[in-house]
Amino acid sequence: MFSISHPIQLVMGLIIWSGWFAVLYGLQGIGCNVAPPAAELGPWTWINALLLGLGACVTLLLLIAAYRCWKAGPDTSATEDSHRKFIARISGGIYLLSAVAAAAVTLPVVIYPPCV
Amino acid sequence: MSELRNTGNRGRLEQFDRVWGNLPGWGQLSAVNHTSVGLRFVVTGMVFFLIGGILAMLLRTQLALPEQDILSSNAYNQIFSMHGTVMMFLFAIPVLEGAAMYLIPKMIGTRDLVFPRLSALGYYCYLFGGIIIVSSLFLNMAPDAGWFMYTPLSGSFYSPGLGPDFWLLGITFVEISAMSAGVELVVSILRTRANGMSLRKMPIFCWYILAMALMIVFGFPPLILGSILLELERAAGMVFFEVAGGGDPLLWQHLFWLFGHPEVYIIFLPGAGIVSTLIPVFAQRPLLGYRWIVLAIILMGFISFGLWVHHMFTVGIPSLALAFFSMASMLVAIPTAIQFFAWIATLWTGRVVFHLPMLWILGFLIIFVAGGLTGVMLALVPFDWQVHDTHFVVAHMHYVLVGGMLFPLIAGFYYWLPHVSGRMPSDTLGRWGFWLTFIGFNVTFLIMHLTGLFGMPRRVYTYEAGLGWDLFNLISSIGGFIMAIGIAAVIVDVLLHFRFGRPARQNPWNADSLEWAVEMPVSPYNFASLPNVPTRHPLFEDPALPQDIADGKFGLADVSHGRREIYGSQAGTGKVMQVIHLPTNSWLPLQSGAIIAVVCLGLLTKSYWVALVAAVFAVLSLLRWSWHNGAHASSAPLTADERTDPPLHSRTFNSPGLWGMNVAMMGNGTLYASLLFGWFYLWTAAPQWQAPQEGPLALWPLLLSGALLTVAALVFRYAVGRLRAGNAKGMQGLFWISSVIGLAHFALLLWVLLSAPLQATELAHDSVLTVMLMYLLIHSGLSTVVTAMQAMRVQFGYVSVRVPYEPFVVWPLWVYTLAIFWLAVAAFVWLPMGWGGS
C-alpha cells in the first residue's frame, strides 16, 4: 500500500490535504470558542501561530512525498513497467499540487485575525 | 440492420439477442439492461428538463417588466423553488448518470453494468420520486422556500404546508437512485474492464465518470442526512435547526452545501468528460495531456469538497475561516485551466473537422470560460459580499451549469445519437438550434451580471420601476424566449432524425473508443465477444475490430448456456480474473421501487402506519432480492463441470459484491460522519446549546450491548476466516450464534434507547442522540438479519466452500457496525464525560 505504484498514491496527497483542511477549519472554530484572542491583536495570536506551524509541517510532508514519487518516475524506461511510471508521475503531481494547496489555504493566517 | 451482421454470425447474434434482450410488452418494465435503463434515465431527465424550462419561462415572463402581477408572490416562490429543484435533482444529475450508465460498459468493453437490478431500482426510485415532487406543483402545494430549503423558513412554523415535505421526502427518494448509480458505476469501472485495459489505458471519459461516481458516493450523504433531520424536525418535532432547543439553522446550510458544492462538480465532470472525448475525435488525433487531465480530475474531485462555505460567505463566519474557503475556491481554477490547455494543445496539433457536435463544444468553451472567471471573482470574499444573492450569481451559475453541462451534453447527444438510432442528425436544423440557444443564452445571462451589480437581489417576484433594472430584465426575458426556441429546434431535430436522418455507417465520426465497435443501432449485449484492449485507442489502431468482435473471435463468445456473462478484472491492471454472472430481467426492482414509493407517500400524508407496513414490505422485498443470488437456482447454481479458468465470481472471495459493499459503506460512512459533524458542530457552535447534567444513557447496559456486538462480529469473523481456509464445518452454527448474539445486542441497545429519559422534542442534544441510536439500531438489526440469512443459505447449499463469496460481502457490514458503535460511544458518552458534561 505504501509502494509508489499502488493506485492509492493517486489520492493520498489530496486525502492528506483534505484532512489538513478539516483540521484547519475545525481548530479555528474550536479555538475561537474556547479561548478567543482579542480582536486588537490582529493575526498575532496563538491560533494563527499554531495553524501556521501545522500548515508548514503538512506542506513539507507533501513536498517530501512529491519528491519521492518524482524520483521513482524516470528510473524506469518508457516501455518497461509503465503502469508504475503512470501512477508515480501522476501521484507526484498530485502531491506537489496538494502541497501548494495546503500552503495556500494556510496562508490567510498571516493576514486575518482569527475570530472576527 | 447493423452492417456487422452477416450470414456467418447471424445465428449466434440472434442467440445473444434472446439472452440479453428485454421481455416484450409490459415485460419491458422488468428490464435491467444498462442500455435500456440508461436511455430511460436520459429520456425521463429530458422530460423533467422541459418542465423545468417551462417554469423558467414563467419566471422570465413575470420579471420581464417591473411591478407585474402575472404571478403572485406565492406562485413565484413555488416556481423558482421548483425550477432549481427540477433542474438540479431531476434533470442534471439523472441525465448524466443515465448517459454514463449507457456509455461506460460500452467504453470499457463489457456487456452490462455490474449490478443490473440496482440500475433498474435506481431508475424507478428516480421516476417515482420525480413524479411525487412534480405533482406538488399541480396540487398547488409545491415547496416555496427555495431549492436550498434554508431553515427556519422551511421549518414547520414558517412553512406549515406540505411543500417542504414533498421536497425532503421526494429528494431523498431520488437520491437513493443517485447513490445506487454512484456505487454501481464505481464498481463497474474498477472491476469489469476489458482484459488488459489497465487504469492508464481507460478512455478519459471513464476517469471523469469514476470521479463523478465517487463524488456522488461522498457528496450526497450529507444532504440525505440533512433531509432526514429536517423532516424529523418538521414531522416529529425534534430539534436540530431550531435555536431555542440548542439547534442551529447554520447546520442545515453546512449540510446542504457540503452536498451542494460537490454537486456542481458532479455535474461539470461528465460534461468535461464529453468535451475530452469529443475534441480528440474531431481533431482526429489522440488526446494530448492524458496524464495531466487525470491529475486535474483527481484534484477537482477533492478540492471541490473544500469549497462549500463559499455559499455561506455572508452568514457571519469569521473572516479567517472564510479566507480558507476562498483560497480553496480559487485553487479549483488550476485543474480547470489544466484541462482547457490540454484541449487547446490537442486542437493545436490536430486537423479539426467541424461537425455539429463541435459547434456545441465551441459554445461550451465560450460560456464556461466566462462562467469560470466570474466564479473566481465570486471566490473573493470582499467582492462576494456585494454580489452574493443577487442576479450576478444567477448569471454566473447559469454560465457554469449551462455552459459546463448542457452544452457538452447536447454535443454528446448529437455525437452519440447515431449509436442509438443508426442515423445522422440534420446539419441545418441542428445549426439553427445551436445558434438560437447560444445567442438566447448569452442575451439572457450576460446582461444579468449587470442587473446584479445594479443591486437586484435574487428570488424577488417583482421590483419597482425606475431602479435601473427595467431594461436589463426585459432583455433577459427576450433572450430567455430565444433560447427556448433554440432548445425546441434541437428537440425537433432529434425527434425528426429518428425518421428522416440518413443512415449512419459504422463508426461515423472515426472515433477511437470501443463504444463505436458495437452494432448500430445498439444491441442489448454490446459485444458478441469480449476482446483484449491493451490500448487507449483501439479503433484507431484496429479499424477491423468491430467485425472481429461481432464474428466472435474473442472471449465469452458462446451464449448457448443462456446466461448473461461478462469478465471481471483486476482494478489496477485490468487483467481478467473471473467471469461475472449477471442477473437477467427481473420484476424485483419495480416491486421494491413501488413499495418504497408507498413508504414515501405514507410519510408525506402522515399515514405513519401505512408507511411502517410498507417499510417492512420494502425490507422483505430487498431481502428476497438478495436471496436470488450466487448459487440460487435463478442465478448460477452449482454444476458438476464448473468453469475454472477464469472461475465464476461467486466461486471466489473477491466478488464485485464485496466491492459494492465497500463502496456503499464509504457512502454510509459519510452519512455517519455528517451526523458526527452535526453533533460536534451543535456542541461547539449552536447559540443555545444545552446538555443535560448527566448523560441520559445507561452506561453499563450500553457497554454490555457493545461487548455483545463485538463478540457477534468476532464469531462471524472466525467463521469467515475458516471459510477462507477452505473449512466450512460448523459454519451454519457459527452464523446462527453470531446472529443470536447480535440480536441480544440489538435488544439491549433498544432497551437503552427506550429507557433513557430523552427529551427529543425539547433538546437538540437528545434529538441528535436519538437519531444516532436509531442509526446504530438499524445497522445492528441489518447485520443480524443478513447473518441469519447466511446461516439459512448454508442450509440451502447457496453458501459453501465452493460458493464462498457471500460471507465476505457481509463481513464489511459487521466491521462497519462495530466501528460506528464504538465511535458513537466515544463521541456521545466518553467525550462529554471527559469534558465535564458541557
Add this chain to the structure above:
Amino acid sequence: MCLLVTGCGGPFSALDPAGPSATAASWLWWGMFGYFTLVMLVVFALWFYAMHRDPGDVDQQQSQRLQNRWVIWGGLVLPGVSLTVVLAFGLPIGRAMLPLPLEHGEPLRLNVMAQQWRWDVSYPDSNIVLEDRLVIPAGEPVDVHLNSADVIHSFWVPRLAGKLDVIPGRTNVIRIQADQPGTYRGHCAEFCGAGHAHMHFVVEALEPEAFQTWLMQEQADE
C-alpha cells in the same frame, strides 16, 4: 460599458459606491473585470487559432513537449499568477472591511432587528426606535448589530457596503459608512418568504452636527 447604458446609477447600484467598503468592492470589480476579460479573450483567440491552423506533421516527442508547455504555462502558471494578483489585492481589502476596533474611539452602534418583513432599528443608550429607516452620521464608521426575530434575512445597502446575513440566535456585526450625506436604499438580500421582495429600508446619512441635533430632538420627542 455600464456608463453607456444608464450611468452607473440606480439607487441600489454597487457600481455607484458612496462608502469605503462599497468603493473598494467596486474597484475590485473593475480590476477583475478588465483583467479577466483580457484572459478570456486570449483563451478564445488561442482556441480559435488552434482549431484553424494547419498542424503539419507532429511527431510523438514534439507533441509531448508541446503538451507540457501548454499545460504548464496555461494550466499552472497562468492561474497561479492570476490568483496571486487577485489575492494580493483582495485579502487586504477584505480585511479592511471587517468591524475591527478603531484606532481612535468607538464606532457608533445601531441595533437592527429583522423580521418578516420589516427592519426595527434602535439606538443603544437612547430610546429612539425607527422602522425601515436608519439615521447615521456621514463620514463616520457605524457598526450595525443584526438580529433576527424569525427567519434568516440579509442586510444590504449596496452603495455603502456588502451584505451580511441576519441569523436567528446570533448577532452579526457589519460596518457601514457613508462618505457624503444623503439617502441610501437597502433591502433584504436573503430569501425570507412571501414578502421578501418588499423588505426595503433606507439609510439616511446626515452631517455629523445635524446628526447630533437629530439625536437630541428625537430623544426629547420620545
